[in-house]
Ligand SMILES: Nc1ncnc2c1ncn2[C@@H]1O[C@H](COP(=O)(O)OP(=O)(O)OP(=O)(O)O)[C@@H](O)[C@H]1O
């Protein structure tokens with residue numbers, strides 16, 4: 208069994224297809240749309256996925272984030288509620304117990320997040336002041352742009368120093384070098400020692416999520432310094448008068464050595480918190496869990512997408528089969544002639560299969576081009592992140608070609624099985 | 635005695651359509667020798683085309699044996715028969731049977747394509763034959779742009795391109811006026827004079843006189859098998 212040279216089969220197929228340009232074009236449309244939609248959808252999906260993954264990743268997949276949450280008054284039936292001081296949230300005791308009982312704990316980063324007026328000379332604005340420890344920088348993966356971050360000696364001595372977000376630096380200092388300047392935080396003087404980079408770093412719009420919100424406009428000061436100056440009581444003045452809040456820690460970031468230990472650590476932390484707190488005045492966010500959920504969501508998304516893609520490609524394939532059946536019956540006589548002149552059944556199969564293959568290959572190519580252009584356009588117009596991956600090209604392409612060949616085999620087989628004598632008699 | 639190119643022994647062909655059985659050929663014995671020009675005659679439905687299709691390896695015998703060039707091909711597979719058709723048989727049809735989307739040259743090349751002859755060689759051989767058939771200035775034309783006589787010349791060129799040992803023609807002049815038909819018949823005479831073995835089906839007695847031999851059919855049986863003036867080889 209020999210097969211005819213491929214190039215000549217291709218030439219023959221192209222020649223035959225060019226007889227029916229309109230028909231060939233319309234048939235290709237099915238494949239074009241199929242491939243195009245698959246590639247476009249995959250890239251939009253992949254873009255959304257990356258965006259979520261990046262955000263979560265930035266929170267640190269080895270971290271456990273615990274945040275104080277204010278509970279409605281009637282639930283906090285402690286004696287402090289009567290004394291106009293709302294006392295809730297994470298305590299130093301919690302933090303101390305975490306350090307003691309959570310195995311594999313690498314670092315514990317406590318944070319107080321307070322809103323204060325921040326002033327440099329005549330410029331003034333209200334922003335979040337975060338009192339924390341030097342570990343903070345490493346846990347949050349921020350980039351230092353100038354100077355240094357808080358150090359352990361800052362902590363030890365309670366030095367009045369601060370590090371400011373790059374955006375705040377721009378707003379307050381407007382061109383001057385902030386390093387070494389004195390910043391007033393609610394009338395306490397702090398010396399600026401460093402500038403910390405944007406979380407966005409040019410990749411994402413600045414409206415980060417969760418507690419990263421507005422980060423680059425923050426002021427970071429040593430926790431020790433703040434405690435020395437202000438203690439744990441925080442007064443907030445509004446038009447009706449003042450409220451006092453006593454919160455020991457607003458947030459706590461627990462860093463675990465390895466990802467596989469995170470879940471166990473969360474359990475321990477939860478047990479400690481349940482024991483120490485009568486009401487649930489805290490919330491736990493586990494980025495690692497979020498990543499897992501995002502992966503699960505993505506898996507589901509892929510299944511849905513895969514089904515849509517499969518359906519659209521099957522529709523395209525049926526279109527091809529339909530047209531090829533019509534073509535075969537129209538060219539019955541040609542098949543008879545070719546058989547009489549020495550074509551074997553396999554030659555006839557190859558002839559029609561090659562036509563199908565060329566239709567679907569060129570349809571696939573055009574589909575890929577449009578499929579790549581559409582996400583670019585979406586990104587250009589809406590700013591939504593899209594990602595073109597090679598695998599989406601490969602998937603769309605191989606699936607479409609496979610489908611076409613599968614649907615092309617039946618018509619080609621039918622052509623080959625015709626009785627040559629009857630085919631020759633066909634009008 | 636020479637080895638016959640065609641030898642049918644007790645050849646029968648029966649068509650079965652459900653419960654309906656039609657016997658198109660009944661135990662035919664026939665020999666055709668190299669260089670012969672034989673004409674098959676008979677009423678409509680007598681089995682002439684059936685015989686020609688069998689000789690051309692387009693169909694299998696129901697019973698009996700068929701020896702082509704001394705080789706018994708009765709049990710050959712479909713692929714083997716295809717190969718024989720492309721190498722050893724030249725077909726000429728009443729309705730020309732050219733492929734409409736191919737031009738003259740390409741139509742003549744078709745049998746060579748299935749033999750795997752290179753493009754350059756195929757073009758050369760097809761071109762030479764086209765020239766011989768007086769089609770040199772029509773090579774790039776499609777069949778629809780040609781007259782009936784020209785189309786039949788293309789078909790003859792195509793049947794010759796593989797240098798077959800047996801040429802089969804089923805009423806090749808049936809669709810042509812008598813003048814053009816005559817030209818085609820003269821061409822066939824010429825080929826026979828060059829030594830080609832030809833078997834032709836016709837209804838026309840005048841045409842039959844051109845051949846050395848006339849085989850008459852009735853109801854799937856040979857009723858006469860005469861040599862025109864010549865003696866049996
Ligand atoms: N595929 C078929 N199925 C059933 N019967 C058939 C088939 N082909 C031919 N026959 C029958 O076989 C017989 C011989 O047919 P054939 O075509 O050989 O006749 P013919 O001599 O060529 O006639 P004509 O001169 O009209 O062409 C006829 O009775 C015909 O009806």
Ligand SMILES: [Mg+2]
Pocket residue numbers: 682683684
């Ligand atoms: Mg007939």
